[in-house]
Amino acid sequence: MSNRSDEVTESRDTDDLLEETDRLLSDAGFEAADAEPSPSAATDQSDVAAGAAHDRESTTASSRLAGLRSWLAVDTYFSPKAFVAFVLLLGAGLFAGATVIPIAGRIIGILGVAFTIGLLSSKRRYLELTAAGTAVGAVSAVASHAFLAVAGSFQAVVAVGVTVGLVASLVGYYFGRDLRDGLTREI
Template identity: 40%
Template sequence: MQRSDQRESESSVDDILAGLNLDDEESATTKRGGKSGGRLSGLFSPKTFLLALVLSVVGGIIGGAVPVVGFLGTFLGIAAAGFLLGILGSTRRYAEVGLAGAVAAGFAFLLSTLLSVFAPFALQLLAEYGVAIAGVGSVTGALAGLVGHYFGRDLRDGLTREL
């Protein structure tokens, strides 16, 4: 049995997320009279991707601003953004969160390389190794976002499961 205050909080979170259109599978189904729009209609949501990207960039900036943690904080911020989307959303959004984490971390790696080294050397370094630098950042950022989203969904499942 669920407590009444728990049911109220779940419905209010679902109402908020419905207002943000995070759950596009359900809204797409109801808009089309109960039929889905095709095989890939619920696989990727651009609105959720943009929200995940904004949260990942903000989380990366805030995490990277911590002086002791340094660049590792960027990945912790991206993981926190994925965790937040996982705990608040009622559907799985691994594609959006992974892609947003990859884009945010890739650009963070390139910008940190460009701004941390003397400008002529930084441009030469990026010209030679820019793709590899962005690739390492993107893969690591995608993994951080996916791990955060997984743990957020796992916590949500544990909190909403009946005993």
């Protein structure tokens, strides 16, 4: 740790501190502690003290509410822009995978794009990516197996699509982040 030589400490005795406190209190409308306050002054002082206590409570409450608002803010945990971008990227990967590889190409396409996103992104975006993966998987499954979905197996088709999209995007993103961490960590 470094020494801070620019700090100046001032030693003062207790009497000086008490005098300064009395002076500050008298400037604020309070009387010194050793003087006898009049009954009206005591009432005024209690009103001022009650008002100050109320101000402190309202300030504390408003700061707590501000903290709660920032904690509950959608942008803190979920980025809609990143979600839309991931939906488009995973959809393109799904389409490219299905075009190039006939068997399991969609899964490999989602997994490859999620891996690349994990490798290239510096922020952790698990929530956005898994939500995008499940959405793309569900839409793809319903579009690919529309006959089964209409015939009465809609829930099963959507469940399989959501599961495949979730697992492929999560595994790909995890391994991409892991490789990025390994490449950027100092030895």
